[in-house]
Amino acid sequence: MAVTSGLVEWLLEGSDPALRWQVERDLLEEPEEVWRATRARVAQEGFGKRLLELQGEDGQWAGGAFFPADYDMRGDEAQPWTATTWALVALREWGVEAAALAGTAQLLAENSRWEYDGLPYWGGEVDCCINAMTVSNGVWLGVDMGANARWFVEHQLGDGGWNCEWVEGAKRSSFHSTLNSLKGLLDYEVATGGSEEVRRVRKEGEEYLLKRHLYKRLSTGEAVAEWATFRYPLRWQYSVLNAADYFMRAARHDRTSPDPRMSEAMERIKAQRQGDGTWVTAGRHPGRMWFEVDVEAGQRSKWLTLYGTRVVEWWG
Known part of the structure; x- marks a missing residue:
């Protein structure tokens, strides 16, 4: 189509x-x-302007690095999306120029600490997904992320991917953690040129997903999960659409053709396209947001239609 x-x-x-x-x-x-x-x-009107205006004087959003300052981790509230890291991810993905956040990198260096052990913001912590987002946000704002990128070299697992639960002893990689790690490494390479070792582990991480056709178990060939229902924002959660969007960006950066091992995953993406060429959302992620940026479950999503259309066009 x-x-x-x-x-x-x-x-x-x-x-x-x-x-x-x-x-x-x-x-x-x-x-x-x-x-x-x-x-x-984007920085002057609409979503971008609204979110920029919610930044605190200390450079943070909601007073916290990954969680709002008032979030009770012992409670049953769903993960909120209002803290600093999520605000930066949204602004960056929406296309806000770094100049609109002049001084933010320094303010976060001075004032923001991770909820894990109070570690300095730009140094990252132990979670692969959090560290990957920090790399992407850091290079966008002009922070030297070389040490953070090398962290992924040191924490790559034997099967080629990553797992945020490595600190708990996990030895097998996770689809979620691997995709998010790849995003951070790609952004680092695009912004800085990267290094031979960073490129090597990125390509090995891509192989982890491609060998599994983006959604299958390597051992049996069965689907690990459905991963063919989509929501925007993409957040950290894995889906074949989220993965395909990454591989599209990586292929364009590397000047390579689409990998045929993605074909079945692409069919799952195309199967969700409606007769009018749109994609509908499976719903909004639970958890606090500053404001909604997409429609409710079952409605045609402009964001998902953008993502879906451009990966299908690239694939085709």
């Missing part, structure tokens, strides 16, 4: 600039000056 003018018109109609500039760049292939002009508006 080709990208139709009606689909693009629906995506653009009343859309936040955070989504609009990506439609212009990735689906309409507008000249760079066009989509960059739209991207510049």
Whole structure:
């Protein structure tokens, strides 16, 4: 199914600039000056402006690094999405320029500590997913993330991936942890050129997922999980759409063709596309948010349609 003018018109109609500039760049292939002009508006209006205005004087959001300052980890509240790391991830993925957060990196170095052992913010902690997001956010804001990237070299498991539970003794990699680790390493390479060892472990991590066709057990070939229901924001959770989006970005960076081992996963993504070319959301992630950025369960999602359309177009 080709990208139709009606689909693009629906995506653009009343859309936040955070989504609009990506439609212009990735689906309409507008000249760079066009989509960059739209991207510049992200910090000045809509989602980006709202989230920037919620930043505290200490550089943090909600007074915490990964969790809000008032979050009770012993309670039964779902994970909140309002603290500093999640705010930075959203702003970065929406396309906010680092200049809009001038001084933030220094403020976080001075004021923000991880909930795990009170470790300094830009030094990372022990969780692979958290450390990967920190690498991505750090290189975006101009922080030297070389030591953080090397951390992934040192903590790669024998099967080629990563597991956030390594500190508890896990020896087998996790789909979730591996994908998030790969995202951080790719962002590091794109921003800095990387290093031979970082590229090596990134390619080995990609092999971990590709050998499993993005969703299967290596031992039996059975699906590990459904992973074909999608939500936006993607968060840390694994899905074949989340993985395909990563492999699209990696292939473009490496100037390589799509790997055929993704074919079954891509069919699962395409199977979720509706007759009008859209994707519907499985619902919102539970947990506190500053404000909602996508529709409710069962409704057509512009965000998921953007992600789905561009990976299918790349694959096709």
